[in-house]
Amino acid sequence: MRYINAIIKILTFPGSLLKGFWEQLLCKFFGVPVENKKYLQFNEMAGHVEHEPVSGNKSFWFCFVSGFMVFITGLIFAVPAFLNICFLDVTSSTLKIVSLICLYMAVAMFTNLFPSIEDALMMWEKYKEMGKSAKIIFAPGAAIMYVGAYAENMGITFLTNAALAAAMLLL
């Protein structure tokens, strides 16, 4: 499974590098020591930085902010790609090429939204320690990130995104 994950991370390198970049930046911000700053490795940590566990509620924001920033970047690429390819179906070759590149970038971003399983587990542990009201507020985000981390590790997010992109192109 880790090889599949690593291959996917390499295929979607703009997204995995960006995700790693945001994780490292957040490590700096939260004062978390980074053990290995290589983003693209051939193991389960591909697309992430190796760092010490993030303590307290910071772990939620660490997972959320890095994923959210990649998501926003993905949206920037997804909107023109969707408009030109799916909504308008442009015929101009220049527009088509730019739109296809945008589509690839969007897939690359949306495939790298979730935290590593280690981070997700840590975040989940900290989430369980939260108060009742905080639990309710953070429940959707925590659940999505927790499930998403496993889905991403198994390549499900990549398959979903690739299928959506194919549907946009073919249907």
Next chain:
Amino acid sequence: MDENKEKELLEGDVEKNDTLTEQEKDEVSEILENLKKSKSDSENQVVTDWDGLAQVGNTDEDIVAEETVKKEENAETDEEDEEDISDAIEDELCINCGKRKRYTELDEDYPYCKSCREKMKKTRMNAWGVLNLLFIIAMAFVAVVWGAYAAGVAIPVIKGDKYMREGNYYSALACYQEAVSSVESLNSETTGTEADFDAGNRTYARIIKAYYNIGSLVSAQDYVSVLKEAGALEMPRYADMKKYSDVLSGMADTCTAIQTKYQNLFMELNYATEKKDISDIRKELAEIDKFKADKKYNKYAVAYMQVYLCQYVENSEAEQIKYLLELKEGGKDYEAIWASQLCMLYLDEGKFDEVEKICNDIIKASPESVEFYQYLMKIQIKKNNPEKALEIYKKAETTVNGIYYSTEPLSMPYTLLTEKAVCHALMGDKEEALNAIEESFGLNLDIHSANIYALLHYEYHVKGTKPSEKDGEKVYDSKDNGYDIVMGIFESNGISVNEDVKAAMEGKKTLEDVLVKGEAYLK
């Protein structure tokens, strides 16, 4: 710790600190002291009296050999001990710098010292990550710029889609065409020889669909050709468009085939000095009828050609209705061909219920089809209910005001304004009638409207007055010259004024005789 991480740390990613503080030196010496002490303790335990006892009875050679073996064994043990010591030292020292005690306060197995940990917090950003970020920023800029262009086209299309869902197909069409115009203006601004922007095949498909929904598929011919040229019709997403394209091409092929075969007949009817009667072309109509059984031809196009032929001859109303009803079976695909014409023929026949049904069905399906309000107005006029006709006009006016149009507010169709003028004339509102017909005249003119214009101007401006002379020519309409202008148009086009209108001008018929009891459309 994996190889990569070790390599990275050894490469100095996390910088080694060579200067130890006094406290750190003490800690390290303490570790070394403890290790030495434990080593000497273990050596003392190994040397016992049993060694001397074991040598009793042995020869000198044996003793020498045994001692040699022992020395070798001791040397091996020393090496192992040294390894154990270095392992033990490694276990207690930071794996990065190898000089300081591990920061075990945090975690028992924590592999780094406090100093290295602090440095790891300040690790420099990954160069590839930074480069990738710059690349993404550049790409995002391109995406935003092209996305803005795409949005410029997509926004009117989205608006059009909303109108389509509401059944306001004319507004939808205006929105889609606005999108196409925005792309055209964008391309005219760019200097490149090849157009870089286009509204997209889906926009053209939407325009075709809107035309189909307003029952005017034939008007979408140009857009169907665009899709055909782009090879889009073979794609599954354009299955609908393929159907429309087949209808249009089937129709064109059939019409061409019939026109080619009956070329002489068409020429004869077109250039005949006297209008022929339906009985003169019955034989040809029957021959053409046989095309309908041949699957090679579009049967609705055949019916359309029969209607077309009938229009050249007199007394063909019954045949026209018959063929138009056949076309009606073709539904929306041919609505533009049959609906208006059938309404006009039914009005002349006095079949008001049929007209009402057709108009109401069409307005229900496409509320913005204002042209059909004129037939509903005509029904009321024919029933001598000009007030009710004006109520219908107001409905039409509200509808027109609601139709979206990008550049300027949409004006009322001139046909409806003519009927409004008729209503006011019947109600005796001279000014309103003249204003309405003037407005209609300003927009467009057909034979019916020109006759109404001439009749009203005669009635209100010329009747009972004497013609004046200007530049040696008689001027009948001294108020606004309207009557003279329209009569001049009739004359210059070689068209004579309608017989009923002529009779009214001669005082043989009243306005009511012409407008209520006369033809629905003055020819």
